[in-house]
Amino acid sequence: MLIKTKDKIIVNGVSFFYGRNQVLDNIHASFAEGAITAITGPSGQGKSTLLGLFNCMWDEIPGARCTGTIRIRLGDMWVSPLKKDIPMPLLRRKVAMIFQEPNPLPMSIAGNMAFPLKLAGVRDKSFIEEKVQKALAQAFLWEEVKDRLEKSALDLSGGQKQRLCIARALVLEPEVLLCDEPTSSLDKKAAGIIEDFLVSLKAKCTLLVVSHYMDQMRRIADKVMLLQDQGLSQI
């Protein structure tokens, strides 16, 4: 496949198996840098599985097997997650992921935000505070939580929790953000805020969004792809 300079991710002949069950068959695709690509399709077709291939989350599933090539451009360097030519923690810091259900850890808001930085070995308090504030502001959450950063993150509303989780992923300044149905557990108003937030992130990173909502995909996506019968095609 011809590599275009604006491509951020290239998928070439990828097949995926859970034990003997084949979920994806010979997938070819490319994802442009600085764009939102929406992936849709019927339930159980492997959309979340496909998303998990880009940051190797599938690696944690016993009995899972993947063939083919995935190449991701991180900075000036192309890496191949399936070949594990990059340490997994480093890959996952650069290819961040948010899930369907917001999953704040049972700690304070500030603790949640600082957590990925501490995992990465950052110890400078003022640097952490600066990064946390910046990421929360990006998520339109700073004004809402600035006076209760030490309070539990579990007390936030559903929409706030999801924005916190996105902000937490952004604190490491990822180049790719994988979003697995990020608004499916939220009401319309909260979903709208998340959509605006995702669109605002296009300038900073490449987004792959799994969604079931066609109207949402039309609103936010630059490209929509359909995953059906183990294959991926553009619509």
Place this chain on the structure above:
Amino acid sequence: MQGFAEKAVVVFSWIMTILLCLFVFLFIGYLLIQGLPSLGRELIFGQADPLQALLGRARVFDGIFPAIVGTLCLVELSATLAVPVGVCSGIYLAEYAGPGMKKLSGMFFDILAGIPSIVIGLFGFSLAVFLHNHFDDRIGPCLLISSLSLAILVLPYIVRSTQISLEELSPGIRRTGLALGANKLQNITYVLIPNALSGISSGIILAVGRCAEDTAVMLLTGVVATAGVPSSLLSQYEALPFYIYYISNQYTNPEELAGGYGASLILLGVCAFLFMLAYGMKKHLSYWTLYRA
């Protein structure tokens, strides 16, 4: 008909719960009635001066102070031996072991949990005899051998509760740390263990309770009626459960038997203290691990 069946189940469950609560209430009430009159300085310190006894300057011959100290030493030593081994084994089984290893070790720990405590006691006694004959004739049934035997006895509870608590964590929690760039060890340390701490602590609390009360193991591995406060790990010791057993078998007058009830109340108090200590540690540990990650 279905509504009637459901009501019957609810009423039956309610009655059983009430009966159980009533039984616990009657049991503790009976112990209090029998044991409270004998509770006092004399039961614990006998004729010795409490301050001198507490400072280790006076030996208590006719009180249960040495038995209280012996029980606390036994529990602390057993927990120190069993908790790190049990928790680490549980983590290994939940997070690193393959299916075959999990099945094999699961079966092994289930068998270990099913071994009667008297058999564990016999193993401890045999170990003491072996060490006495082959290594050092100063070694015999003692506090260390008792603690080791009790640690083996409670290991399955700690291993299984740790393993199950970790395995029951939702996939959402499991992948949170990984998706944020944690390596496997960081994910276990900062995300999985803090979230499973409640279940792990329950296993430890259960183990602590078992260490404090298992008379059969103590009987064969070093407990005696009059040993005083244990002076070293290799000395024999007194323990509250054995004192209660001994008094209930050998009492010569009602006052002595009342002393046994008093000792039972103190043993309950010691257990309650240990549970509260474990609960307090769990709470502070949770705070430390969850909020200070």
